[in-house]
Amino acid sequence: xxxxxxxxxxxxxxxxxxxxxxxxxxxxxxxxxxxxxxxxxxxxxxxxxxxxxxxxxxxxxxxxxxxxxxxxxxxxxxxxxxxxxxxxxxxxxxxxxxxxxxxxxxxxxxxxxxxxxxxxxxxxxxxxxxxxxxxxxxxxxxxxxxxxxxxxxxxxxxxxxxxxxxxxxxxxxxxxxxxxxxxxxxxxxxxxxxxxxxxxxxxxxxxxxxxxxxxxxxxxxxxxxxxxxxxxxxxxxxxxxxxxxxxxxxxxxxxxxxxxxxxxxxxxxxxxxxxxxxxxxxxxxxxxxxxxxxxxxxxxxxxxxxxxxxxxxxxxxxx
Ligand code: GLN
Numbered sequence: 507x508x509x510x511x512x513x514x515x516x517x518x519x520x521x522x523x524x525x526x527x528x529x530x531x532x533x534x535x536x537x538x539x540x541x542x543x544x545x546x547x548x549x550x551x552x553x554x555x556x557x558x559x560x561x562x563x564x565x566x567x568x569x570x571x572x573x574x575x576x577x578x579x580x581x582x583x584x585x586x587x588x589x590x591x592x593x594x595x596x597x598x599x600x601x602x603x604x605x606x607x608x609x610x611x612x613x614x615x616x617x618x619x620x621x622x623x624x625x626x627x628x629x630x631x632x633x634x635x636x637x638x639x640x641x642x643x644x645x646x647x648x649x650x651x652x653x654x655x656x657x658x659x660x661x662x663x664x665x666x667x668x669x670x671x672x673x674x675x676x677x678x679x680x681x682x683x684x685x686x687x688x689x690x691x692x693x694x695x696x697x698x699x700x701x702x703x704x705x706x707x708x709x710x711x712x713x714x715x716x717x718x719x720x721x722x723x724x725x726x727x728x729x730x731x732x733x734x735x736x737x738x739x740x741x742x743x744x745x746x747x748x749x750x751x752x753x754x755x756x757x758x759x760x761x762x763x764x765x766x767x768x769x770x771x772x773x774x775x776x777x778x779x780x781x782x783x784x785x786x787x788x789x790x791x792x793x794x795x796x797x798x799x800x801x802x803x804x805x806x807x808x809x810x811x812x813x814x815x816x817x818x819x820x821x822x823x824x825x
Contacts, residue, residue, distance in 0.1 A: 509815035516561045518816040519551050522809040523563035532796030532804035535776040540674035541571065544778060544795035550716040551809050554724035555788040558733045562717065569713040570793055571671045573775030574606065574629070574801075576657060576709045577637070578756075579722065581628040582730075582740050582748050583656045584640045590747055596640065596694070597633045598622035599751055606758040606801055607631045607681055609688060616692050624694045629755040629773065632685050638706040639686075639697040646701050653709050660722040662735040665712045672711035679707060714779065716793040723781040723789025749783055753821075757807075760800045768811050769820030780806035784819050 507525060510518075527549060535541040550565035585593050593599070600622045602611040612632050616624045625636035643649035658665045686699040686706075695702060714722070725732045726749055729742035740748075752771035757764045764772060770790075772782035778795035780803045790813055792806035814820065 507812070509818070511816065511818055513816050515553060515817065518813045519553060519561045519563050521816060522812040523549070523551050525812060526805045526808045529805050529808065530796070532798055534778075534795050535797060535801070538671075538675055538678070538776065540671045541573075541777060541795070544570070546796050549794045549805055550792065551813075552716045552720035552791050553788050553813070554717075554720040554733065556724060556728040556733050556786065560717070560720070565793065566716045568793060569668075569715055570779060570795070571668055571710065571775070571777035572657075572712050572714045572779065573710045573777035574634070575714075575719065575773050575775040575777075575779050575781065576653075576712065577629045577634040578726075578748060578752060578773050579657045579660050580634065580637055580641065580653055580709055581751065582660075582744055583652065584628070584637050585747055586740055586744050587642060588640060590743075593628070595623065596696070597625045597636050598627050599754070600627060601755045601761055602626045602630055603759055607685070609685060612685065612688055612692070624689060624692045627751060627755045629751055630758065631682060632689060635682065635686050635702060635706050636689055636694055636696065638709060639695050639702040641705065646704055649705050650708050653705065654712060656739070657712060657722070659732065659737055659739045660725050661714065661718040662721050662732050662737070663718070665714060665718070667708055668711050668713045671713075672708060675707045675711060676704075679703060682706065710775075716779070716791045719779050719781045719791035719793070720789050723783045723791055727783045727785055727787060727789050749785060752783065757802050758800050760798070760802065764807070768814050769822050770810070770814055771821070772810065774802040774806065776801045778803045778806070780810065782810045782814065784814075785821065787819065790814070
């Protein structure tokens with residue numbers, strides 16, 4: 507549909523909700539048994555602005571597994587403790603152009619066929635697993651506590667592990683374990699592989715709602731300050747660098763097409779969540795479980811694109 511620039515924010519949310527309410531394209535992630543069973547009809551959109559206003563439609567309070575979107579918040583923490591240069595050298599910040607769980611990307615990087623270190627970037631599995639291995643702490647529990655506390659500060663409320671999702675992923679985790687061991691063999695995993703995969707899987711298995719996700723994104727839009735709790739979760743420079751990585755790699759191998767068509771840094775997860783950040787303004791979050799072949803929520807992408815076009819927001823726009 508053509509953009510309608512006369513709409514208010516709430517009207518743009520309603521329009522996106524109504525336009526794609528009956529869209530049934532895409533399919534649930536099938537490689538994680540829990541996610542395959544998700545109710546495909548559920549659909550929620552939430553915008554949170556940097557001054558704390560909330561606009562919503564549909565299933566905005568339904569809890570779903572965060573999955574890959576968690577990579578953003580663990581990255582924020584590790585970037586804060588490691589510094590920008592270390593993150594670039596130990597993990598990498600270039601897009602891989604390959605699927606999110608690619609082992610080939612690790613090999614291409616390691617063979618110096620790209621300009622990246624083996625993990626690639628913190629928003630694909632290899633890079634996120636290496637990032638998780640940099641979380642400080644004496645035990646797995648201590649590290650997990652840091653990860654969930656960081657995510658909770660972004661959301662402005664205590665988040666917690668969904669044990670069923672965790673068990674479901676742990677029961678079928680060979681591919682991610684293989685990635686961890688491969689990275690370890692190249693000296694690009696910075697802790698024990700089994701423990702790191704446990705931490706990474708927990709990180710993917712906490713529940714959020716579309717509302718939480720919009721608050722988390724709005725914290726990044728607001729330079730690291732949560733617009734609802736007013737807590738400084740991370741500093742502004744860290745927040746800017748996290749958004750830069752989201753712009754280049756947030757939607758895996760379709761990140762370039764996304765940025766070209768929508769012009770906003772974003773992050774998706776195979777649980778069906780997606781969040782786009784408008785720096786200095788707001789975040790737009792959507793939940794809808796059916797995914798495109800790259801692993802991004804179909805209705806999530808359509809709804810965010812519709813809202814961004816109606817509201818005339820794009821980071822490359824003159825004003
Ligand atoms: N837990 C999932 C995995 O590691 C997350 C992937 C995703 O959301 N793209 O495979």
